[in-house]
Amino acid sequence: DAxxxxxxxxxxxxxxxxxxxxxHSTISGTDYIHWYRxxxxxxxxYVIHGLTSNVNNRMASLAIAEDRKSSTLIxxxxxxxxxxxxxxxxxxxxxxxxxxxxxxxxxxxxxxP
Amino acid sequence: xxxxxxxxxxxxxxxxxxxxxTCSQNMNHEYMSWYRQDPGLGLRQIYYSMNVEVTDxxxxxxxxxxxxxxxxxxPLILESPSPNQTSLYFCASSxxxxxxxxxxxxxxxxxxxx
Numbered sequence: 001d002a003x004x005x006x007x008x009x010x011x012x013x014x015x016x017x018x019x020x021x022x023x024h025s026t027i028s029g030t031d032y033i034h035w036y037r038x039x040x041x042x043x044x045x046y047v048i049h050g051l052t053s054n055v056n057n058r059m060a061s062l063a064i065a066e067d068r069k070s071s072t073l074i075x076x077x078x079x080x081x082x083x084x085x086x087x088x089x090x091x092x093x094x095x096x097x098x099x100x101x102x103x104x105x106x107x108x109x110x111x112x113p
Numbered sequence: 114x115x116x117x118x119x120x121x122x123x124x125x126x127x128x129x130x131x132x133x134x135t136c137s138q139n140m141n142h143e144y145m146s147w148y149r150q151d152p153g154l155g156l157r158q159i160y161y162s163m164n165v166e167v168t169d170x171x172x173x174x175x176x177x178x179x180x181x182x183x184x185x186x187x188p189l190i191l192e193s194p195s196p197n198q199t200s201l202y203f204c205a206s207s208x209x210x211x212x213x214x215x216x217x218x219x220x221x222x223x224x225x226x227x
Contacts, residue, residue, distance in 0.1 A: 036216070043117075043203050043218030044156065087156070102172065103148070103156035 004088045009108040012078045020073040020107055022088030027068050032091045035062065035073045037084040038106070044087065047073065083111045115140045117219035119204050125225045126194055134189045134222050136204030142217075143209035145187040146171065147179065149200040150221075156203070162187055163209055194226045 005023040012018040024033065034049040048055055048062045050071070055062040061074040075082055085106040117138045126132055138145065146161035148171075158171030162181040176198055178190040187206075191198060204219040 034215075043205075043221050044216075045218065046215035049215070102158065105153070105155040 003102065004090060004104045006086075006088055006104055006107045008105065009110065011110045011112060012075075013112050014080060015077050018075040018078045018082070018109065020075075020086050020088075020109065021070065022072070023070045024088070024090055025069045027090060033062070033064060033068075033071050034089045034091055035060070036087045036089060036103075037082075038087070039081075039084045044103075047086070049091070078109075078111045080111050080113065083109055085109070115217065117204055117206055117217050119202075119219040119222050121222060122220065123223050125227065127227050128195055129193050132191050132194060132224075134191075134202060134204075134224070136187045136189065136219060137185050138187075138204075138206040138217070139185065140206060140217065141184065142206035143184070145181070145204065145206045146216075147177070147187070147189045148203045148205065149173065149198075150203065151200050159189070159202075194224075196226045198224065199226045200224060 032049050032051050035047040036044040037047050038044045048057055048060050050062045050064055052064060054064060063072045063074060073086060085108050087103050087106040089103055120135045143164045147159040148156045149159055150156050157173045159173055159177050160168055160171055160179040162168045165181050165184050168179050168181055178192060179187060181187055202222045202224060205216045207216045
């Protein structure tokens, strides 16, 4: 199964951009790249997803490498509320119609006031 | 309001005493799943269900059972809990693949098995 690799932790100053990297060198052509985050004492929440092209939404941007072996989640202006664990996930889909989500250990982002 | 609910939120039990954690969603989602979260291990999928009466094992299914008799409900059953099942459990739902949709997670159930 394709897996993801993320740094254990990162720090950012408040109101500065944050780039969270993810490596997925064994990704297959049908795997979508999803990002979720988990705030303290809460369930994970969706951030963004993409397949090949870069994606933007109100929360973040997702930059996907041309070979799709890595991606970067970009928070344009970090706030204290963005302090969370960020998970990069490949949504695996098999031709048999079933699939599995595999979360890694994620990156714990700390935001410094 | 679209949501996934879990009950109970906190549970303390003893080894071997059967328990059920309920999960319900109000979004008419086909896909539902259970995860456990342990320090240093992240989130691991226990079981998932593609639709009513269709379930499959995730990464860590041993010691757990699930059922999907109705679309909105996906209970997690521990028939003989053991201390190594002490964990934080999350239920999630989404539309089914191949549609690529976000997963909605419940608030979590913290289980302690003595």
